[in-house]
Amino acid sequence: MKLHSAIQFAHDNETPWCYDLNQEKAISKNDRPPWNEIMGPLKPRGGPAGLVIYEGHIVAEWGNIERVDATFSATKSYIGLCAVLAFREGLINDFDDPVRDYKLCNSFESPQNKSITWRHLLQQTSEWEGVLWGKPDTVDHNRRIGIDIDDSQRGEKRRLRNPGCFWEYNDVRVNLASYCLTLLFEQALPDVLHKYIMDPIGATNSWEWYGYRNSFIEVNGRSIPSVSGGAHWG
Template sequence: MSPSAVPAAHGSTWNTIAPDEAGFDEARLAEAVAFAQAHDSPWPKSLFYPDGRYVGNVEWNESGPWSEIVGPVRGRGGPAGLVLKGGRIVAEWGDTARTDMTFSIAKSYLSVLAGLAVQDGLIADLDEPVGKSVPGPFFESARNAPITWRHLLQQSSEWQGEIFGKSDQVDHNRQIGPGADNSRKGQKRELNAPGSFYEYNDVRVNLLGYCLLQRFRRPLPDVLRARIMEPIGASSDWEWQGYETSFVEIDGQRMQSVPGGGHWGGGLFIGARDHARFGLLMAQGGAWGGRSLLSADWIAQMVAPSPTLSNYGFLWWLNRGPSAKAGVPASAYWALGAGTNVILVDPENDLVAVLRWIDGASFDPFLGKLYGAMA
C-alpha cells in the first residue's frame, strides 16, 4: 500500500474510491451494505432489558456473586460500518463517528499494547513467567507462578484468583459463538496446566491489562493515545473506561486499570472510523505514512495460530480451522466484540471492514456478500 493511501487526520476529508475502481461490483457491494443495515443486533438500544438485566448477563447466562456491573454503560446506536480498499473508503453506512461500547474488540487493542511493551523492552521474553516482572500477589501461588505472557495473550493461562472483585471462576465453562451453551458457565471446574487449555475468560484478560499497566507504569489509554491513536490521526472522542473497583496506585499516582471488554461495563468507547484506522495500521504491517508504529514481527506473532485454539492468535480471531469463513483468505483476521462488532483485516486483498451492531447470525452472510462483490 502506498503512503498516499493513508488518510489524513480526523476532521479532514478521508479519500474515497468508486466501487468499480476498487475492484467491486457496485450493485453487489450496495447489496452487502443494505444487508448490514437491515440486520441490526437484537440487543436493546439501552443495553438493558425492560426487566433491568444487563445484556452481558443475559448473553452469558451470568448471575451470582460476580455479576455486578462496575463500569459505565451507554446505550448503543444502530448498524454502522465502512469498507476500505487500499486505505480509501469504498462504502460507508450509519453513524461511523458515534463512540459506542465495543466489548471484546478491546482485547485486540490490548494485544497491540503488549507489542509496544515488547518493543520497549518492558517484556523481555513472552515465555518468561509474568511474576518475574509484575510484583504483587497475583502470581505468587504455585498454581500461578509458571504463567507466562504468551499464556495470557493466548487465553490459555488457567490463572486462578480474583482481581477487581471478579473471580476467574465466573467464566469457567464459558462458550462463545454460534450455538454456545453457557448452561454450566460459572460452575467451578478442575484447572489444567498453564498453556495447555484454552478458555475465553474476561477476568484473566483484565489481569493482562493490569500487568501491562504495571510494566508501562502509566494508564494504558494514555499509552495507546500517544503511541497509536494520535499518530494514525484518530479522533479525540474515544475513551477506555475501567471499573469503580479497578483503581491502583503506581509510583504514588492513582491510576485506573482498564478491562478487555464491557462484560461488567466499561471498556473501549469508540467510533467505527477510528476502528478502521486501527485496522488499517494492522493491514499495513504496523506502518503509517512511512513510520513504523508497531513491529511487523509482532503482528506476525499476533496472528499465528495458538497451540490450544487454531483460529486464535494473541487476542485476535484467525480465519483458520473448521470455523474458517468461506471465500475469505486464510491470512485474514479480525477483532470481535459482542453485539456484534468487528474489525476485519485482510492484508492479501488490501481490505479493512468495520461492522457495528450487526446481528451475529448475519456476520457470515455479510462476508459472503462482501467478498462476492469483489471482481
C-alpha cells in the first residue's frame, strides 16, 4: 500500500542532525563566532514520528507521537497568528502602519528603520538594522535556505535596501517582530497563543515556547519572556 510505503520512507530518511541539539553546531553551524552561541533551551531530539488522519480518524502512526520535540521555525507561524490576533483585537490598526508610530520601543528611530511597517516585519522584508538580544542583523545577511545550497557567505555584511524591497530569511528580524508583539499585547506570546488559539481548539498543555536567557523584558512591573521565532539559537 502507498501508505505503508510512505511510512517506511519516513523511517528510512531520518534527518542526519545529531540527537543532542545542545551541541553548539547542531543548530547554528554556519554562524560565525561569536554569533553561533546557543542562548535558549534545547533538548535531545527524538526519532522519526508522525500520524496520518483521514476523515477524522487516525489511520496510521509511527514513533513516539506523545513526545514534545522542537519544531524550530514553525514558531514563525505562531508569531503570524499573534499578529492577526492583535489586528482582530484592535491593537494593530493597519499592517501597513509604521511600527514606529506605535511607540513601543526605540528600535525604529534610525533613518533605515523608521519606515518599517508591520507587514515588512511579518514578510521578512523589513531590512531592519540593529542588534537584538546580543545578535546583530548582519548574522543572517546573505543567508541561503535549501538542500545542498552554498551558505558560505552567511554573515557577510551586505548593502541594505529600503524596507519592503528585499526579502531575506533573518531570525534576528523575526525575533524583533516577536518582541514588538509582546510589547503590544503587554504579555508573553505563549500566553496569547494559549488563550486565543490552543485552548479553544482543545490542544494539550504539553507544548512549550521559550525565548533566550537574555530576552526577558519588564512590562507593567512584571518580567516576561520575549520568545524566539525559531530555534536558530535555542
